[in-house]
Amino acid sequence: MNPVNNPEVPAGITDSDVEIFAVDGGLKFTQNGMVHSIDLLPRPILRGLLREMYQNRPAIRALRTIHKSISEMFYHYVICNYGGFDFEPDSAENGRIRNREIWDCGCRGTCKFYGKICNNIISPREYQVLGEISTGHPDKWISDRLGIAYNTLAVHKRNIARKLNLHSKAEMTRFILSR
Secondary structure, three states, rough: OOOOOOOOOOOOOOOOOOEEEEEEEEEEEEOEEEEEEEHHHHHHHHHHHHHHHHHHHHHHHHHHHOOOOOOHHHHHHHHHHOOOOOOOOEEEOOOEEEOOOOOOOOOOOOOOOOHHHHHOOOOOOHHHHHHHHOOOOOOHHHHHHOOOOOOHHHHHHHHHHHHHHHOOHHHHHHHOOOO
């Protein structure tokens, strides 16, 4: 864990936790204040991610339709589930894998494997609603901006609260800003 417990310092910058992120078409990770290529991922973390991938049967089925090698499948799986650079570590030094991320990979809503490979438990529209909530504007303004009825916005907020266990606008804002 971050020794100074500063939520504004990403994982792996001041500690031995690992934060994986996609950048320039590749995967990197931070650990102990350094940025490394994904090829140098510590073995316990690599094993933990592979185990998680193989236990996710829908993801494996989808990945096998587009990739021939395990390394390609692994790379794709990690980008989809851990590619966002945020302040929560993806893994501890001991290899314990944390929760998969919900991040906008750029393919949200257009990827034919949406929700199969990735950890997108909220819909693209709910993700959009979360983004608007984080602006701090009132619900009426948000519903007008999104072109949806006020009651529809309320339904989206209830769904987000249920799916992500976030029950206030402040919690939703903190969640989206940490991504």
